[in-house]
Amino acid sequence: MALLNRRDCLAWAAGAAAAAMAGPLWAQPARPVADAGAKSVLQPFVGVQPQVAAKRLISLSGALTEIIYLLGAEQLLVGSDTTSNYPEAADKTPKVGYVRQLAAEGVLSLKPDTVIGTTEAGPPVVLQQIAQAGVTVALVQSDHSWDEVLRKIRLVGQATGKQAQAEQLAQRLQADWDQTQAQVRASVAAGRAPRALFVLSHTGSPQVAGQATAADALLRLGGASNVMQGFQGYRPLTAEAMAQAAPQVIVTTTQGLEAVGGAEKFWARPELALTPAFKNKTMVALEASQLLGYGPRLPQAVQALHQGLLAIQP
Numbered sequence: 001m002a003l004l005n006r007r008d009c010l011a012w013a014a015g016a017a018a019a020a021m022a023g024p025l026w027a028q029p030a031r032p033v034a035d036a037g038a039k040s041v042l043q044p045f046v047g048v049q050p051q052v053a054a055k056r057l058i059s060l061s062g063a064l065t066e067i068i069y070l071l072g073a074e075q076l077l078v079g080s081d082t083t084s085n086y087p088e089a090a091d092k093t094p095k096v097g098y099v100r101q102l103a104a105e106g107v108l109s110l111k112p113d114t115v116i117g118t119t120e121a122g123p124p125v126v127l128q129q130i131a132q133a134g135v136t137v138a139l140v141q142s143d144h145s146w147d148e149v150l151r152k153i154r155l156v157g158q159a160t161g162k163q164a165q166a167e168q169l170a171q172r173l174q175a176d177w178d179q180t181q182a183q184v185r186a187s188v189a190a191g192r193a194p195r196a197l198f199v200l201s202h203t204g205s206p207q208v209a210g211q212a213t214a215a216d217a218l219l220r221l222g223g224a225s226n227v228m229q230g231f232q233g234y235r236p237l238t239a240e241a242m243a244q245a246a247p248q249v250i251v252t253t254t255q256g257l258e259a260v261g262g263a264e265k266f267w268a269r270p271e272l273a274l275t276p277a278f279k280n281k282t283m284v285a286l287e288a289s290q291l292l293g294y295g296p297r298l299p300q301a302v303q304a305l306h307q308g309l310l311a312i313q314p
Helices: 006-016 062-070 088-092 104-108 124-132 146-160 163-189 214-221 239-245 254-260 263-267 276-280 288-292 298-310
Strands: 057-059 077-080 114-118 136-140 195-200 207-209 234-236 249-253 283-286
Touching: 057 062, 062 077, 062 088, 062 114, 062 146, 062 163, 062 288, 104 124, 114 146, 124 136, 136 146, 146 163, 163 298, 195 214, 195 239, 207 214, 214 249, 214 288, 214 298, 249 254, 249 288, 249 298, 254 263, 254 283, 254 288, 263 283, 283 288, 283 298, 288 298
Parallel strands: 057 077, 057 114, 114 136, 195 249, 249 283
Antiparallel strands: 195 207, 207 234
């Protein structure tokens, strides 16, 4: 477990300041895990441990914000980042900006005593400035795993003084997760692991997910194999790559479909024309924050993805 005091936290932030963070949050490879042995820790993975419950809390993660509401601690929330849009009430909280492009002034203007987030948050120099202002900053390691979800739940429990409720939530979701993963393992053992391609099309230029992305991990958790190998992060969708990859199914987000004008226009892209997925029009589309946010709805997302994959004809 990596637990740093403020001095260590500031040194970490300053040393990482040169690592610029840009682009969509989900279109980024996972950062290296500082302590590979840490599993489901009760303390925040990076930063300082909240010693007392927050009175004025800011969340820098949509998943953490969702957990705050599930634990009934939303009265402590004075602000959140722009990925915090679920439940609907969270979308109405004062926003401090995009999680990778924060400004200390915007965060500090809401007078928080505690800020919680993941290691996706930044720039690091801004986190340093917030900590220097006397605010407790606690970050959970983001590694696109089920353990990440449990770490998030327990951090929110600490930060809000609702540890018992957090443990109950973690245990309930663990049961759901175990059931879902048992189904996935059975399908994979039976040879049902379709070749899948994740397409992120929230902007005008669709991107495909390679390794070390939230989408890559999600496909594996759902029982699919990612056809995009040999690179990390996201790359533009190209006809040559699609023909070689030959995905059986396209996985995307409902927001992405809306952005391009619906499923019919999505399939009209010439890059997809030579794929088995295009021939059979096989697609699974789910809401973005549920699919890629690695929050408390992850068991539901993986279950829905798995069921969609099972519907594909071998």
